[in-house]
Amino acid sequence: MNPAFLKKVKRNDRLARWVITIGGMAIIFSVIFILILIARVSLPLFLSPEKALRADFQLEQAQAQQVATLGVDEYLETGYLVDRTGRFDFFTVADGSPLDSVAPAGEDTQRRLLTVDSYGRLNHALIWDDGSISIVQVKFFPFFDAQNNNQRSIRHRVEVLGEFPAPESGMPVRSLARSDGEERQVRVDLFADGHLQATLQQREESFLGDVEVTEETHTLSRKSAGAVTALTMSHNGNQLYIATDAGEIERWDLSDSEDPVLLEVVHAFADQRKITALDLVFGDVSLIVGDARGELTTWFPVRDEEGVWKLTRIHQLPGHNAAIDYVSPTLHDKSVLSRADGRVQISHMTSERLLLTIDPPGEKIATYALSTRGNGLITLSESGRVDSWELDIPHPEISAKTLFGKVWYEGYAEPSWSWQSSSGTDDYEPKLSLTPLIFGTLKGTFYAMLFALPLAIFGAIYTSQFARPRFKGIIKPAVEVMAAIPTVIIGFLAALWLAPLIERSLGSLFLSMILVPAALMISIALWQAARKIDPLKRVERGFEFLAVAPVLVMAVAIASVLGSGVESWLFAGDLKQWLFTETGNRYDQRNCIIIAFAMGFAVIPIIFTIAEDSLSNVPPSLRAASLALGASRWQTVWRVILPSASPGIFAGTMIGFGRAVGETMIVLMATGNTAIMDLSIFNGMRPLSANIAVEIPEAPVDGSLYRTLFLSAVILFVMTFVVNTIAEVVRQRLRAKYGRF
């Protein structure tokens, strides 16, 4: 033979071996790869947040002592310091080089600043030593220079939102002021003798353009015993919270300018500890309370049994070792910053997670300010060092507890598992609990298996053991073709044809559940009796399933005719209404009965095929031996064949279970997709798979929702992986035992 040809053949053979081996290995890796990829996308949910020191510089001692507060833009480029004369000195964050300096409240060298109360988006209430207050807002905005290649720079502007004159009744020791910049200004003062005064100013513009200003001053008569230690007010100035050194919190409603109302006094802590810091979480619903023992808690009003709103302690956040002297919210989510003994902690209210601790070694933080997007923090330490930190807190609201446990969300009456990923408002908090979805998946699967398992297994037993071989050759392919029916079609028929049908004739459904078995038992008994007569005795066996068909059809037909009559006789004409009033079960049109039928129908062929295969492959000698020993054909099946084939049936069940868990289109169309935790068969649910299909097109890439959906895909993957692996191992063992099938 030609050696060149031989060489070529051998080379081809080697090449093929390599290509095929690599191709084969690629398949294994793709399974692992899929899991790794989806897990990798969801992993950042559980990573710790990170901080990085971007820049720092030292202020001179004299200047440092003059600083009242500070702030930074959301690009961490420009910062500012407010000194005791009310000047805003802007500087470059990177090196501390000064930019410009403005005095928005006027160049009055006489008055000095007592304190600055910062709130909201870089709003500062400047409280002067003559008792007057100016509210100033700093605005940063990016500017794109068209001349210079669209270079971005950050520009700033300082605006005065409101001015408050000094109160007539003397010099306050502590003041709070809020202005919405247009209509309403609220000022609250605490005087040295302990009495509180609120000044409410309402500006009204009539349609002619005349401006009318009404001002009301009220003394707020406190009911709490202790001395006031902390005050806070909502952005619009409608809610006022007062805390005392005896652990009391007063809740005031200032929305009516003529009549401020004390809503309640809460004894917050049994040990009457001193409350040292108060503020409101973003959204102005939850109250942050920091106390002398370093504990940090959040509170919001919850309606009790009598329908009265009571301020209730909701979350306990990670605390400090020393008394908390300052707390503040973030401005884009429900996180909380707290300062005690010169260190700052960032924690999230709902997940109760400690996100970050800012604790520069050897320094004590005197003042800090967070950028509006929460991505940067600027701190001034007691020694006069200014640090700017870059914060990376991608998913503060996610923790194992919020994903799987019961969480008390803001505005809810009690802790709950809930899934609600989006809403219309900005300060809305997404609720991403996977528990109701996993519950929904398992519930749907349970009812589907309840319907499918008996039908599939007994059908397989009949086909493989009792039916004539001629029928077997038709039934098996027919069931396999059934498996190919697209689930979108099953789901569509279930939702738009079956669901309304069952809703209309619920009575008939329940009636047929009684009638069908009864009719079957009676007809079988009758037939058994009739078979004793001679000519019928010789009727061939193996046609039972055809003989049963008319009985089944008749029973269902009778049930559908009688259904409405029974419904009006027993349940006053409306079974759904009766269910609701008598048992408290609401009837949804798209419920578990529908899912049981539809998804059951989808998994029957899978279980049937595998079960039938394993039953057929039991060696015929076993069967022959059993029959020869005098067992009846059912006894043979039940005692001999079924035990031998049980691993295969188990494998089929597992694979069917896996299919039901991951089924998407049927549940998407026929469940109603409400994420509730209710075992009732008359309700719908929202399974993991449908949830992914519904939400992923709307989820922003790399956001919390996106990653949570990938996490739910991981859960689905793992659920099916475990089940399938068990089934496969069982099948391989079975194969080794009985040969190939």
Next chain:
Amino acid sequence: MKKLPTRVKYWRIGEPMVWLSGAALTTTLLTAIVLLIVIMVNGLGVFWPSDIQLLELKDGSRIAGTLTRTEPTADKSGLRRQYKIANRDLYGLDFRWIDEAQIAHEEIPANMLTLERMEYGDFYGTLKSLGHAGQQDPATFAQLESALAVVKADLDGLKELEEKLTAASYRMEKLRLKTLKLDYNKAPADNPERLEIESEKEQIKAEFADLLEVQLSRTAKVREATAVFVSGDGREKEVVLADIVRAYTPNQMSVTEKILFYAGKLVELFIGEPRESNTEGGLFPAIFGTVMLIFVMSLFSFPLGVIAAIYLREYAKEGLLVRIVRIAVNNLAGIPSIVYGIFGLGFFIYGIGHSIDTLFFPERLPTPTFGTGGLLWASLTLALLTVPVVIVSTEEALGAIPREMREGSYALGSTKFQTLVRILLPMASPGIMTGLILAMARAAGEVAPLMITGVVKLAPALPIDGNFPFLHLDRKFMHLGFHIYDIGFQSPNVEAAKPMVFVTTLLLVLIVLVMSSVAIRLRNKMKKRYTFGTF
């Protein structure tokens, strides 16, 4: 021997249990049959031109409509009928329930006609007059038909213009992308290419403006032809002839005419474009999208699956590794399709697609080219999903070939590869075909992963067209399965959309059932061919 009581013996022997298991099988088969019957009954009748009845109610009002359903009334005292009354623009509703007790008189007038319109669904009524530019003259149905034929010819002429306009805007878009590329490369303003583009742009703009003007004036002229129709309750409605897709008088049609009409509608279903947010007209883009998807998917999954199966059966040494691979393959088959979908989104679209965009089309960013759902990504996702099907069938087919075949081949001196290509693969080909067909059937019916990897309710362009590079794998596409979900669940008027959903369902069921029965028959034949060796 102890004598057992009869009752106990009766159950021990278990004959009733045999019957009950037979009943389980019957129930399963009956459910499947009921499902098919429901689809058939609802799907087959949709295009049949049913008679329009004119009802006079006891309160004196008159209604024209086609009977869709009859059922007992809520209080079970009599029957009520559901009529499709059409004329959505006049009544707001397509369907109406009427108690039989209310009907005073019913007839089937010969002059009733059905108009299929571009908007507002069908119209039932009688022809009053034909008109042109405000002038109305009484007319007969024959005159209407000839007027419609004239308008249709004009509209076909307009279609050519429209194609030219589309071509012009396509060229314009190409130029825009070129400019973007130049901008991205920071080409100076006096770059010759840029100047060329600018002049070409001007030219196309002028051309476009001319075409548009011609089109507008001609459209306006075509739309001058109108006709006035009278609805069943006597209201008049002027309809522009150009908006009428088809006009016919069902009450005068003979059975043959109706069959021909039905056939015509079927042809429209296969080659027509959808109308009225997919609830009327044809399914051509959806059928085309499905076929393209299956085709591209097979290109990937077929070779991959066959190679993997050959590796497992012929090359890998039986051992722990092969067992793990088998488990992995079967796991791959059991992973929920939505997980594949989310994998496709995360890996193909946001991973590979985004990298392609940053490498090859950086000038178009942030508008994604491959970084968004499209035919290629959907096909790849489905290929991954169907690979196990091909692997399992191919392995089965290879395993069924008797050992002697291989040994004979080796004995004659052929290499492993030669044996594989010349002996084993030809013998296993029916099995491999089975796997491929089953995979295709699965792909035709799968919807969930497509929903997040590029299927849309209405694709602006087909994935293949006359513009370079002819095959546009980055385009979004339509799919029969998604069509069912979309018009059945997302359409504003579900009741009016139902007929179309059932037709689509029927079509999809037929495709899938035919494919899978062929595949299963092939497989069973092959099993019979080789099983004699093992027993």
